[in-house]
Amino acid sequence: MSKTTETVRKTLRKRYRAERRFRAYGIASIAVGILAVVVLFTDIISKGLPAFTEAYIQVEVVYDADTLGVAVPASEEELMSANYRGVVRQSLYALFPEVDGRREKRALGDLVSSGAEYWMRDRLIENPSLINKSETVWLLADDTVDLFIKADDEQREGSRLNDRQREWVQTLEDDDRVEMRFNASLFTHGDSREPEQAGLWGAVAGSFFTMLVTLGLSFPIGVAAAVYLEEFAPKNRLTDFIEVNINNLAAVPSIIFGLLGLAIFIGLFGLPRSVPLVGGMVLTLMTLPTIIISARAAIKAVPPSIREAALGLGASRMQMVTHHVLPLAMPGMLTGAIIGMAQALGETAPLLMIGMVAFIVDIPGGPVSPATVLPVQIYLWADSPESSFVALTSAAIMVLLGFLIMMNTIAVVLRKRLERRW
Amino acid sequence: METAPKINNTAQQASTPPHVAKEKVKMTENQIDYPDKTVGLPLVDDAKMSMRDVCVYYADKQAIYDVNLDVGKNEVIALIGPSGCGKSTFLRSLNRMNDTIDICRVQGSLKLEGEDIYDPKLDVVELRARVGMVFQKPNPFPKSIYDNVAYGPRLHGLANKRYDLDEIVETSLRKAGLWNEVKDRLHQPGTGLSGGQQQRLCIARTIAVSPEVVLMDEPCSALDPIATAKIEELIDELSSQYTIAIVTHSMQQAARVSHRTAYFHLGRLIEVNDTRKVFTSPDHQLTEAYITGRFG
Ligand SMILES: Nc1ncnc2c1ncn2[C@@H]1O[C@H](COP(=O)(O)OP(=O)(O)OP(=O)(O)O)[C@@H](O)[C@H]1O
Numbered sequence A: 001m002s003k004t005t006e007t008v009r010k011t012l013r014k015r016y017r018a019e020r021r022f023r024a025y026g027i028a029s030i031a032v033g034i035l036a037v038v039v040l041f042t043d044i045i046s047k048g049l050p051a052f053t054e055a056y057i058q059v060e061v062v063y064d065a066d067t068l069g070v071a072v073p074a075s076e077e078e079l080m081s082a083n084y085r086g087v088v089r090q091s092l093y094a095l096f097p098e099v100d101g102r103r104e105k106r107a108l109g110d111l112v113s114s115g116a117e118y119w120m121r122d123r124l125i126e127n128p129s130l131i132n133k134s135e136t137v138w139l140l141a142d143d144t145v146d147l148f149i150k151a152d153d154e155q156r157e158g159s160r161l162n163d164r165q166r167e168w169v170q171t172l173e174d175d176d177r178v179e180m181r182f183n184a185s186l187f188t189h190g191d192s193r194e195p196e197q198a199g200l201w202g203a204v205a206g207s208f209f210t211m212l213v214t215l216g217l218s219f220p221i222g223v224a225a226a227v228y229l230e231e232f233a234p235k236n237r238l239t240d241f242i243e244v245n246i247n248n249l250a251a252v253p254s255i256i257f258g259l260l261g262l263a264i265f266i267g268l269f270g271l272p273r274s275v276p277l278v279g280g281m282v283l284t285l286m287t288l289p290t291i292i293i294s295a296r297a298a299i300k301a302v303p304p305s306i307r308e309a310a311l312g313l314g315a316s317r318m319q320m321v322t323h324h325v326l327p328l329a330m331p332g333m334l335t336g337a338i339i340g341m342a343q344a345l346g347e348t349a350p351l352l353m354i355g356m357v358a359f360i361v362d363i364p365g366g367p368v369s370p371a372t373v374l375p376v377q378i379y380l381w382a383d384s385p386e387s388s389f390v391a392l393t394s395a396a397i398m399v400l401l402g403f404l405i406m407m408n409t410i411a412v413v414l415r416k417r418l419e420r421r422w
Numbered sequence B: 001m002e003t004a005p006k007i008n009n010t011a012q013q014a015s016t017p018p019h020v021a022k023e024k025v026k027m028t029e030n031q032i033d034y035p036d037k038t039v040g041l042p043l044v045d046d047a048k049m050s051m052r053d054v055c056v057y058y059a060d061k062q063a064i065y066d067v068n069l070d071v072g073k074n075e076v077i078a079l080i081g082p083s084g085c086g087k088s089t090f091l092r093s094l095n096r097m098n099d100t101i102d103i104c105r106v107q108g109s110l111k112l113e114g115e116d117i118y119d120p121k122l123d124v125v126e127l128r129a130r131v132g133m134v135f136q137k138p139n140p141f142p143k144s145i146y147d148n149v150a151y152g153p154r155l156h157g158l159a160n161k162r163y164d165l166d167e168i169v170e171t172s173l174r175k176a177g178l179w180n181e182v183k184d185r186l187h188q189p190g191t192g193l194s195g196g197q198q199q200r201l202c203i204a205r206t207i208a209v210s211p212e213v214v215l216m217d218e219p220c221s222a223l224d225p226i227a228t229a230k231i232e233e234l235i236d237e238l239s240s241q242y243t244i245a246i247v248t249h250s251m252q253q254a255a256r257v258s259h260r261t262a263y264f265h266l267g268r269l270i271e272v273n274d275t276r277k278v279f280t281s282p283d284h285q286l287t288e289a290y291i292t293g294r295f296g
């Protein structure tokens, strides 16, 4: 055995050990990462899942024209402002005939959400022939009832229901008059002070319009800037300076963009507060650097031989860019844009600055109607005192995470699908 | 390159023509009114392109020194020389591909049928349609074979009808000797072809715009002998219609395809002569040294 082989053998053992150790470090760090994700997700999902169902109570209602205070046949105007609360309460009293006295009756009536009245109004406006008839219906329960039903024995101790109300709920449960149903209002309603009626849809729509504005502004601007910097701009001090500043911009705390938006878009240009248009403009400032940087990288990755081929055939620079460089760089650009959008979708701080934190019940109809966005909605609900909002907050986080996962998946799929080999 | 300064000296020394060349240089002297340092026959009577006193610089570094050269009509001229001697640089200045390099500057007069190539009034798009280029590495667009060939004609509006375009694509592919191999898969990506097929596709793409001159920069360097043979055959056929300038590292290739051969050395054009003469009895000792494989 030569001396070299001997030395090599000795060091080899050490080298293998070092490699094994290095691999172990890698696996350990990935494990820590996965653990963190699992803990986060289990916590959020276990808290948020109950919010996807809500309790309904079965009653027999009599749409009594006298109680409603409408004539037969009723005009639509009358039906809009009829006394549905009375009808709802009557149906509850019918279940518990022994209940007596103002306070008790009131406590009984509180078992059902005020949302039941709106439901009843819509039903009667659609089927006016139901007046003076009776039917068996499921009415949305109040959130305190909902919490009580979902809770285990121990948690029930802390319920905000009083003793009489607990008895009634117990009786209803025993009579199979309580049912858990999918919480559709979460995906159809705007925000509300009543947890059982509060929905995410307003925030989702707000986020949608905000993202639309952000994408519509930042993608063309970012791509145009990247194309100019990569393909047309002379390489000199000025362009170096611009490059440094773009990279800098990417690291500026987002709240500063919010302050800027407040001062310029709202203060100077007089755009309205709390609207997705301004939110989108502020987020554009924030996402532009991401998009420009990734678009430049994508453009740089287009092989020079393709450019030479196009120029050699007599294409102008502009034609070279539009015919060849942009199509080839598009997957990279789109990936960058989607990642930028995902960042913007989760952004809260700058939107607080421009007033998108207001309590807004209506679903926004466009980029200039007041709105809030998903992460701000989470912030608002997390800040609410009612304990039912805890579950709603987690549910909203789940929805937001769902959107983020979806966007990032699209980014990955796009990259895989559109990627070309040359 | 350690030997560079020495060779450079000899080159300058040799630019005063040795005895053999004296007569020939004199012969061309009455066509131009300044002395030509290149040995042999750099100038011809019916020139398609004529370059005079061409100097090319990359920033402060000079890559081409005072080159005088004519390229005749329907001629195949081979540019040979050691690596880094400026063959590509010179070739690329003939259709202004050097414009794409910011630091590159071209001086002197370069004419295509009497028109100044570097005239600011001349549209570079038109120039490149007249002087096409085939590159060292096959560089088809990541599009279909059809679209690759049709790109140039579409760009310049050479075909108004689909029918005309189809015809241009077919004739170009036929001329490039690729038609039979690809006629059934015209709409498949050009990048899916083999290296040699890709290079022929690039040639078809170049001739689809019917250029007058075709510049080829080491078109066969990435190809096997069979593909190379096909392309050489093709060059031979094309020479009946086009003027071709080809850079090559293969002496055999230069000998096989070209009519005249130009030998570059460290940015200087040392010798231009009939190909047969260059490879049998070169006028200049540098040329001889190169073709006998003493350097390069
Ligand atoms: N883009 C560039 N920037 C700076 N210098 C360059 C550039 N391209 C070429 N050069 C220089 O110009 C000189 C000539 O290069 P050129 O590419 O023309 O050589 P060549 O004869 O084609 O060589 P090869 O046979 O290896 O292709 C070389 O010294 C090279 O370093």
Ligand SMILES: [Mg+2]
Residues within 6 Å of the ligand: B087, B088, B089, B217
């Ligand atoms: Mg070269």
